[in-house]
Amino acid sequence: MTNQPSPPSAAASPQPRRAPAGAAVLREDVTEAIRAAVLAELAAVGFSRMSVEAIARRAGVGKTAVYRRWKSKLHLVLDLIGAFAEEGLPVPATGSLHGDVRALLEVMSQVLRHPVASAVIPDLLVEAARNPEIAEAVRGALLEGQRRMAEGIVAEAVARGELAPGTDPDHALDLAIGPLYWRQTVVRDAVSPRYLDDLAAAVVAGLRA
Template identity: 65%
Template sequence: MLVRMTTNADEPQTRPRRRAPAGAAVLREDVTEAIRAAVFEELAAVGYARMSIEGIARRAGVGKTAVYRRWRSKLHLVLDVVSALAVQGLPAPDTGALESDLRLLYEVTSRALRHPVASQILPDLQAEAARNPEIAEAVQKALRDGQEGVASKIIVAAERRGEVRVGLDDELALDLISGPLYWRSVVIRSPKLPKGYLDALARATAAAIKAL
């Protein structure tokens, strides 16, 4: 008689179960990454409200237990994935001038915000943030910390070069750097940036920061 064995190791649904080492559950990193990727895809496809652990597991090609071993609920899963964006950050430009640093930052940010997945996820999470303080905190941290780290390096470099006043209002500078592009790409969801928009934005922002 065949006896079906159970295991604590994560295995995709299509693979046979194997005996796991004794002790704590083995959490495979490739399975964890597959689940995280599935979260973004599922958020873009159905939104947070309709998203389910079952749908995430199916998209990742794993069993629901693999998800629940890592996160105890859909909310905690999304909070973890969104919060992880804050520590990834964007590369800090180092072109030797404030305006060209801003232009490069806007180019990278624009592509990220206009990515099909990001353009679907961000508005949905912002809507959920209005109803859920935990999601609001995670979204704010992911968006603000990611931009703030890069923007502060740009400002510090500009101060070091003597392009801007030392000790200027960092919060206001961050708003000037991040606000316009986010407004156009995420809030009003402009389908296409006008020709020369990023050049003009970098020039205007640099001038505004120098005037602080």
């Protein structure tokens, strides 16, 4: 009787294993292509008319690639805004209240001149007025970095004796950013270094009053 060859063992001939479905790594080049497509779409049509389909088409990917990273166009745009709003926002340390406020105004003026901010913030504020969930998301993306700066500026000024204890950082932020936002985003007028100097002086005077 002829012996039949025994089948190869699993150890001798391992079968290729498939990676778990949830283990796929998101490619960074695809993520960056989507972000670039968002910027282009914002410049072309604005936030309200922008769609995930158009973003995917411009990026050369499927809609699934977008939704694997962000659950909606709102979250995609908020992610972009949060990223550039967080950049370069250390607490100023000039040694004086006026210098710190002036540095805050300079940073925020640059943020408001950013193409994403100028294209999308007005639309987002309209959407936020209609939807509390959007309002909370916008608040987190736009406000937290600036609030940390204001808290640091006020704390240092109180420690130096330039401001009274209990000075409200939110009040400081309102005094500083309100006029700047109005001028750059609503009126869309140029902001000169002299304007920022004068606004810094007015903010300091208001906080000390």
